[in-house]
Amino acid sequence: MNLLNGITFSIGYNMIMPFVGIFAIKLGANNYEVSLINSLPALMALIGILPATIFINKAKNVFKFAYILEYITRSFYLLVALVPFMSKFRPEAVVLFVGLLNLPAIVAGMCWQSFMSDLIPEEFRGKVFADRNIWTGVLGTAAVFITGILLDRIKFPYGYQIMFFIAFLFGILDAYYYSKFHYVSHKKEASASILDSLKTMMQSKKFIYFSLASFIFTFTWMMAWPIFTIYKVDDLHANNMWMSISTIVGSVGSILTYKWWANLADRKGNGIALSISTLLIAIIPALWAKVTSLFVGAVIDFFGGMATAGYTMLSLNWLLELLPDHKEKMNYIAIYTIVTQFAAFLSPIAGTWFYEVVGYEAFMYITTVLRVLSSLLLFAVALYKTEKSVLNKGGV
Incomplete structure (x- = not known):
């Protein structure tokens, strides 16, 4: 069920999310509205995480709560498909719905992480997640390819509406398979409050350092995301087919390297392997700085997929x-x-904002420097040794 859940999620996700940016631009979105497609989902997560965690800690059936949230999340795909029927505020509606869907999605994802830590022993996680990622990558890639072809052949906005509706149907299947996990709820212990956990966490220095380094790397990594979309569409004149090619080559790069990253993590540890992947991710903006061809961009996206495969898989493992x-x-x-x-x-x-101040090339080079520095922080965390006495207290 874990694999079927992953496959249906990947197909549905890849039929809508790679195309949301260009969909919003066609509906009249400006640069900041495109950036909000990336940032607003995170704001929704920030608003919802603490209340949801408190509820989860008190809920009698967390598993049922999680898969209901999964159904709610995928319902937003349908709302995005219906946006062209609105008479005004259409780009704003796309941004809002994409943001709101992340509120239930992030909580369901947190529950999934907890379930996986209970269901899959640590020594098997590398192989299990590598296998899952390979299958989801292959079928997600096929979904992107077919969707990109159809979007360029079907009159706007009908093609988007049809594809997004099909994505919604796969999303419902994804939620159904989530609900069929063979998860047995354990007898609930008295849950600690977030404040109590913060006090306990002071003993878990490596977790704290990992979280802080992840904050810095996430910031330097994601600051270029909307710029790639804006540059491809506005400057390189990418259509839906080229946007799908960008996603496809990245997915192929990931599929080819998931096993390699899993084996590297088995040999060197999750921390070192993840840090290597972030260092490779760091150079991508510099490679893009002088690109004037979508074909060259696709080659870089292939390399980006290889590098990102390590981060997306190993950040969860770590x-x-x-x-x-x-x-x-x-x-x-x-x-x-x-x-x-x-x-x-x-x-x-x-x-x-920074891109509009310094311009495209300078932005890409500066972003690379910042990513390299944040990658070095993750290397430092990976090499940090914890005291045995701390581990015995439940810290890490």
């Missing part, structure tokens, strides 16, 4: 490795998520 094996696990996930989502909210807006 987080699960650092979680305490006690009742505060969900609080730790919540705090880490708040930290990274805060960076994800600020970064695209700050990046768009």
